[in-house]
Amino acid sequence: MMRFIAGRVLYGVFTLWFLATATFFAMHAVPGDPLASEKAVSPEIRRNLEARYGLDKPLLTQYGIFIGNMLQGDFGISFTQKNRSVNDIIREHFPISAQLGVLALLWATFGGVVFGAVTAYYRNRWPDYVSVVAVIICISVPGFVFAALAQLAIIGLNEAVGKDVLPVAGWEAGSFRHMLVPSLVLGLGTLAYLTRLMRSSMLEIMDADFVRTAKAKGLATTRIFWQHQLRNAILPVVTVLGPAIAGITTGGFVVEQVFAIPGLGRYFVQAVQQLDYTVIMGTTVFYGAFLIFLVMLVDILYGLIDPRIRLAPEKLRQKGGPV
Amino acid sequence: MSGPVLSIKDLAVSFRSRQGAVNAVRGVDLEVMPGETLAIVGESGCGKSVTMRTVMGLLPAHADVRSGDIDFRGEKVLQQNTAQRNRWRGSRVGMIFQDPLSAMNPTMRIGDQIAEPLRVHRGLSRQAAQAKAVELLEKVGVRDAATRARQYPNAFSGGMLQRAMIAMALACEPELLIADEPTTALDVTVQVQVLSLMKALQQTSGMAIVLITHDLGIVASMADRVAVMYAGQVVEYGPVDQVFRDSLHPYTRALRNALPGMHTGASHLPSIAGQPPDLRRDIAGCAFAPRCQYAMTACHQQAPMRQVIADDQQHGVCCWLHDEACEAGRVYRGERT
Amino acid sequence: MSTPAYPHDWFARIPAQAADDLPVLPPESYWQGVWRRLRSNRRALVAGCFLLLVLLFTVFGSVLWPVDPAKQDPGILSRSYVASRTLPVAFPDAWQVPMVEMGEPVAASELLAPQGLQVVSATTDAVRLVWQPVAGATNYRIYRMEGRGKGYGIPLAVVPAQYTGYQDRLDVHAQPYRYTVVADDGVDESAQVASLSVTPTAVISLLDAQLQGLVPEDAVSTDREWVVDLPSHPLGTDSLGRDMLARLIAGGQTSFFIGFGAPLIYIFIGCLYGAFSAYVGGRVDEWMMRFADFVIALPFLLFMILLRVAFGIGAGESGVAALIVAMVLLGWPMAARLVRGQVLQLREQPFVSAAKLMGAPSYYLVWRHMIPNVMGVVIVSLTFAIPGAIFTEAFLSFIGMGVVPPVPSWGSLCNDGIQSMLVHPHELLYPAALISATVLAFNVLGDGLRDALDINLEARS
């Protein structure tokens, strides 16, 4: 087990290094000049600016400085918002994204497991048909469409009731009303995906030999469900938790935009659109580290649940996940 | 206690499929006596497993029991619901399966899986059940049982897993053990060990065993009586030596004759020419008729009745050749030339 | 025991062969079976037909509906439906606003309402108003109200008091307006107002008509009455007055180009990679697969964004190529894994070893066994990769990282549409519905194909 964990950690560190390097060189490969947006700068100011952002040094030196700063957790200063450091931006806006994401992940995993198990039990009866159709629709409709529809629905609801039952957009720290619909929208795609996964794995498990053994042992149906079926059926769901988290994180970019939520995702998208290099690099590496850490955690968790994986770690990640 | 432990009468089971009903079991009669070992042999797909799964209530949802009656010590199995069955399943009747690796829950410790029936049926505490599980593992010959009990199935070899399966099935000291090809997935040497273990356990506990197998060698060495199945029916049954020595049914004879040599060890169920019938069709006469070298008009028209041959009422057969009026039968049996 | 009475030939022998009437299923090749199973799956069939329609729509749509998706029709912005119209061309004519001498200014409270407010002419090109001078006015303020609402509406202009007329050319539509004219003293306006309602007649200005090539450059108003036919916009227009239908067709072309192009390339590359890896085996295989796993584990969309930024796009480029390259760089490992697994599995199959034993040449093995078997998984993964790519494109275009305007894609159309979603829902609705329905159909078809390719599934159920 220790070897397994050590292997995972090493792998995660390597992936993170790769991501940081890729980010750095991607940013320097961008055609055009990071300072081009500065209006009519005199050569002198320009030199100052270049010195401030370290752009005057050779590329490899810049890379070394970049990696060094990353290791110290220093992401530099924003290009477009001159007096804000990237660390400040992350510190201020990431918690909002995280709250939204955690709530969405909760909806998705609990909903997925419960709906999946229930529909598997009602195989070929109407609850199953309804959920199969709902799932494929939810998988096929882009998140921003759901976000837009949800906003329309909120407006309709508010008009019907005559007062603001739910806010159409915006954010208030700690206000569950503001989180509810965005997190539902954010989790919806993953929920559908997990429902589908859970359903098929539950169907497979229901016919599994060891379930037959459990019946032959004379165990009650409920005991078979909890002790034998659920635990095994959940395994595939656990394997895709990593990709699911990644999906919810990137899905947040869209949902935060539509619902005007000041999360990190919205800032990231803005930075990308404005080519704010330091913010892009900083947030990408931050997001990368965050995702890689969570995926690592999920892998280790999976190793704990499924003894088979510890012996054959390559079994992980053979199934695709949601993007 | 006298009288059969298990008696199956006229059992018919079919599966719904897109191409119509598959009549997997078409009128099986069987009796299992206390303490005996009954072997069931027959080609793949002849309904051995389905029959025994019906006894245990393990049929999939798309299976229908068309008719029949199953009696286990007064329990009218077919009339019972799951809860009623669970009073004897796993405690008074145990079952072991062909592939022990897939038959074990991969995410549960071996010890817990063995302890489970003890906790459910005997109401033992967790510790007591665990202790008993370790004891059982020792009894089935797993060394270092205390450590082994804490391991997961993937750490076990096939033979050891089958031992653990046996320990699990025998945890509550059942009166009847149903073993569906318990050694097919194992190496030959391991097969012998597992079978002798079963034999030994039977001798100490006095339970009856139903042993489904393809291996006539195993039948000869393990079983007291044998039932030969063909296309969902028992075509011949009787004490092992009688059935092998005086095979009455042409199918049994074909099996025996096709055997390269029962004493040489290569004893897997030999294949004989032709295919078993399509079970989706109605079979009017004897199901073996298309492959039988003795087939007669009667065989195609009407199913043969069961004939009890031996004086002690032990040896029976379903074949027109054994009809009193059949002249050809006398030649077949060597009574006339 | 009495012997039952049997027919006389009851025990006559029948040779075994003669009675052998085992049912023989008609022979069916693998692909015939696949096709039969797919055909019997109604949902997949409907999805397939729908996709065919959508494809025809995007491919031949621009032939049947040859409207330039980039052409702006400034007269009709964000309309949900516009019928075809025949409009007179409004030639510019110099209209002299009537002028008067200004009197001594007086305070606003003493100013009266303008008398005799009337319409000189009212077309969508210009609405011309005149009124009688108000004694002592400094300026006149003109307001315009859409429809018949209360209040003055939007302020159009402040006219010095020597003018007693006004020409409104501000985005006039053929719909009722109410104009209000009120005098002021330079600071405050009078409480006495004059207003009138008018519905301008639809015309097209000469400039617009010439820009759209409906009227020759040298057209003169005196030779005849100019009348032009304007096309309809069956699905309305967007916020720049561009035809939605044409944009949906063009957007579909972009989306499908990316949606088909990227998966086709990366699945092809993946196949080669996977097959090579399986063929070479050993250490090389191990490292190649480790690399593939590594790429799979990268956070996909994050990298997509990064790559998309890194590739950048120069002037005049649409960004489609950059998107495809980024997708290919990240997309190939899944197919590689699948193909490698399939090849390895097949190599162990008894029928392959049997064919080898029988001395079949290796190209025969590859042609007869490997390709048909690998084809199955490849086709299925393709049917799932295409909607995935369409989805990714939509996502990136939606956050402004996809194709660059003016080139439309379904994703960028959604992005445009969501701005005005609450007022003009049709701009979001159509592209969103097309993306959703297309992806849905691909998913349903993919499910059906996967089931159809799985021989064992039929046997199991």
Ligand SMILES: Nc1ncnc2c1ncn2[C@@H]1O[C@H](COP(=O)(O)OP(=O)(O)OP(=O)(O)O)[C@@H](O)[C@H]1O
């Ligand atoms: N789950 C099932 N669904 C549909 N048909 C089934 C199912 N299980 C068994 N059958 C049918 O029932 C018939 C008998 O199957 P069964 O498993 O009892 O054979 P068997 O004698 O145990 O063969 P084997 O020696 O291969 O185990 C088979 O021909 C098969 O077609």
Ligand code: SF4
């Ligand atoms: S009944 Fe007829 S066909 Fe059947 S086994 Fe006997 S002789 Fe052969």
Ligand SMILES: [Mg+2]
């Ligand atoms: Mg069987």
